[in-house]
Amino acid sequence: xxxxxxxxxxxxSARARTRRASGPPARALAGWTVANLVILGLSLLPLLxxxxxxxxxxxxxxxxxxxxxxxxxxxYRGIFTxxxxxxxxxxxxxxxxxxxxxxxxxxxxxAYAIARLAFPGKGLLVGLSLLIAMFPxxxxxxxxxxxWRQLGLFDTWPGLIIPYLTFSLPLAIxxxxxxxxxxxxxxxxxxxxxxxxxxxxxxxxxAPLAAPGMVTTxxxxxxxxxxxxxxxxxxxxTNSARTVPAAIxxxxxxxxxxxxxxxxxxxxxxxTIPIIVFVLLFQRRIVAGLTSGAVKG
Amino acid sequence: MGAPAGGATVTEPGRPVAANPGPxxxxxxxxxxxxxxxxxxxxWALCAPAAIVIVAVTAYxxxxxxxxxxxxxxxxxxxASKFVGLSNYGTVLSSSLWWQALAITMIIAAISVAIxxxxxxxxALVMQRALFGRGLIRTVVLIPYGIVTVVAxxxxxxxxxxxxxYLSGLFGDSAPLTERTWGIAVIILAxxxxxxxxxxxxxxxxxxxxxxxxxxxxxxxxxxxxxxFVRITLPLMKPAILVALLFRLLDAFxxxxxxxxxxxxxxxxxxxxxxxYDNLFTALNLGIGSSLSVLIFIxxxxxxxxxxxxxxxxxxxxxxxx
Numbered sequence: 001x002x003x004x005x006x007x008x009x010x011x012x013s014a015r016a017r018t019r020r021a022s023g024p025p026a027r028a029l030a031g032w033t034v035a036n037l038v039i040l041g042l043s044l045l046p047l048l049x050x051x052x053x054x055x056x057x058x059x060x061x062x063x064x065x066x067x068x069x070x071x072x073x074x075x076y077r078g079i080f081t082x083x084x085x086x087x088x089x090x091x092x093x094x095x096x097x098x099x100x101x102x103x104x105x106x107x108x109x110x111a112y113a114i115a116r117l118a119f120p121g122k123g124l125l126v127g128l129s130l131l132i133a134m135f136p137x138x139x140x141x142x143x144x145x146x147x148w149r150q151l152g153l154f155d156t157w158p159g160l161i162i163p164y165l166t167f168s169l170p171l172a173i174x175x176x177x178x179x180x181x182x183x184x185x186x187x188x189x190x191x192x193x194x195x196x197x198x199x200x201x202x203x204x205x206x207a208p209l210a211a212p213g214m215v216t217t218x219x220x221x222x223x224x225x226x227x228x229x230x231x232x233x234x235x236x237x238t239n240s241a242r243t244v245p246a247a248i249x250x251x252x253x254x255x256x257x258x259x260x261x262x263x264x265x266x267x268x269x270x271x272t273i274p275i276i277v278f279v280l281l282f283q284r285r286i287v288a289g290l291t292s293g294a295v296k297g
Numbered sequence: 298m299g300a301p302a303g304g305a306t307v308t309e310p311g312r313p314v315a316a317n318p319g320p321x322x323x324x325x326x327x328x329x330x331x332x333x334x335x336x337x338x339x340x341w342a343l344c345a346p347a348a349i350v351i352v353a354v355t356a357y358x359x360x361x362x363x364x365x366x367x368x369x370x371x372x373x374x375x376x377a378s379k380f381v382g383l384s385n386y387g388t389v390l391s392s393s394l395w396w397q398a399l400a401i402t403m404i405i406a407a408i409s410v411a412i413x414x415x416x417x418x419x420x421a422l423v424m425q426r427a428l429f430g431r432g433l434i435r436t437v438v439l440i441p442y443g444i445v446t447v448v449a450x451x452x453x454x455x456x457x458x459x460x461x462x463y464l465s466g467l468f469g470d471s472a473p474l475t476e477r478t479w480g481i482a483v484i485i486l487a488x489x490x491x492x493x494x495x496x497x498x499x500x501x502x503x504x505x506x507x508x509x510x511x512x513x514x515x516x517x518x519x520x521x522x523x524x525x526f527v528r529i530t531l532p533l534m535k536p537a538i539l540v541a542l543l544f545r546l547l548d549a550f551x552x553x554x555x556x557x558x559x560x561x562x563x564x565x566x567x568x569x570x571x572x573x574y575d576n577l578f579t580a581l582n583l584g585i586g587s588s589l590s591v592l593i594f595i596x597x598x599x600x601x602x603x604x605x606x607x608x609x610x611x612x613x614x615x616x617x618x619x
Contacts (some may be wrong), residue, residue, distance in 0.1 A: 119340030291502035
């Protein structure tokens with residue numbers, strides 16, 4: 001058809017047609033291959049580097065090579081024999097799990113109300129949680145530091161769970177309310193016609209349907225809590241609540257000035273494992289969760 | 298009671314059914330308003346825990362921070378605390394450290410978000426259009442997004458550490474992290490690497506809103522790929538781009554983890570968050586630290602306000618309305 005309007009385009013479009021018949025053009029294939037490989041390489045490079053460092057012997061750490069010349073698991077054995085790391089790992093897992101659970105439960109309640117019910121003050125809550133999503137955490141560090149010392153929450157699990165819960169609630173509410181709006185609500189009305197109260201309709205009909213959204217939200221919130229560093233170094237002082245990111249920053253080597261690079265790399269790799277597991281298992285959900293709240297509207 | 302309905306009969310004589318709703322409608326209306334009230338109560342009850350947590354852990358501490366910022370409060374001499382009015386703010390605002398940290402933070406935020414927007418758009422286009430491997434790319438880019446910032450920062454730090462890192466020989470024998478300009482460049486690199494996937498995913502969702510028909514129509518009209526991107530894709534994606542920019546800009550303004558690990562704030566690479574942290578935990582000055590907290594909060598509020606006013610990027614607030 002283009003051949004009619006432009007004679008010079010005719011041979012090109014003809015060529016394109018024959019190419020399309022035998023699959024995509026080779027140049028496009030090559031281009032996408034290069035683009036994919038570049039993205040793949042750049043995304044994985046820093047992580048591969050840490051993996052490599054974590055398997056290097058102390059002597060070969062400073063040889064500048066990307067891959068270890070001598071492989072060793074001494075760094076991993078080393079960190080798992082110190083309570084500094086094992087205790088921090090327990091703290092990280094416990095604190096992140098509890099904060100996630102609370103955020104999903106409290107967030108689901110609010111998100112259901114926001115997605116489904118008409119009540120005054122809804123806009124205020126949405127605006128408030130948007131505000132929190134952008135709130136500079138450092139602004140809370142000094143007052144919470146002082147408050148927590150007075151309340152006895154400093155250097156405890158609740159002392160970290162509470163701020164994590166607060167900062168993950170906006171994320172939870174947005175993601176969940178986006179998911180909740182996708183649910184076929186006629187089912188809820190059907191349940192209410194059958195005599196269920198709005199609360200029963202929520203518990204028996206909607207909650208099971210909302211489970212996928214809740215799993216997604218839980219993953220996003222867990223990643224957020226797992227990632228935190230500022231509260232973890234500011235509101236803890238000992239092993240009793242310090243999480244892994246904070247503990248790594250305080251790892252000390254043989255001398256005061258030598259950073260234990262191998263141990264830090266090993267600990268870094270260990271706390272990346274759950275992230276990789278989540279990404280591999282729930283890739284679609286994470287993408288859906290991240291994009292659901294952001295664009296609609 | 299029946300008066301409004303009677304009025305309706307005059308104007309709409311052809312609809313006698315609506316003319317006299319009678320007591321049944323009144324009962325329905327009463328039931329509806331009871332329902333409305335129950336719905337309101339349930340709405341408030343369901344939102345209460347979230348609202349209480351949010352207010353208790355942010356609004357109250359911010360108020361407390363304002364109170365602390367008006368005190369002379371040195372943690373080494375807690376007995377010597379006293380009300381000093383705005384003098385802490387005077388100290389901070391007349392200090393070159395604050396202005397320098399503010400400038401560094403703005404520079405890092407602006408440059409990294411600008412780079413992220415360009416790279417993120419490219420990444421989003423690859424994730425949407427690539428002939429193959431889209432699933433793989435969407436999976437792989439989630440690793441920078443999900444990885445702990447401190448972990449990634451250590452990766453970048455050791456990459457540039459002289460004698461150790463694979464990148465350290467790139468620019469001769471220098472130690473980039475001990476030097477201001479290069480230090481900031483590495484901080485921006487770490488920030489861009491970590492957050493470009495997030496930007497790309499937000500933009501990918503925006504790309505999905507651009508109708509294929511429009512693209513095809515433009516193609517038939519002879520528009521090239523670039524013209525289609527600039528004339529069709531970008532304008533239609535404007536809301537998504539603005540939301541992504543606002544989110545990332547305010548997020549980048551809070552930058553802490555990367556700087557703490559990469560340079561520790563040495564060589565004048567402190568961001569405002571690092572400065573606040575140092576005043577609290579190194580100088581142990583709660584009064585000054587709190588006034589920094591309040592000032593940072595105000596700056597963030599100003600940025601958000603300007604952004605929303607200038608570009609009307611209120612979409613994230615509006616979206617939650619059904």
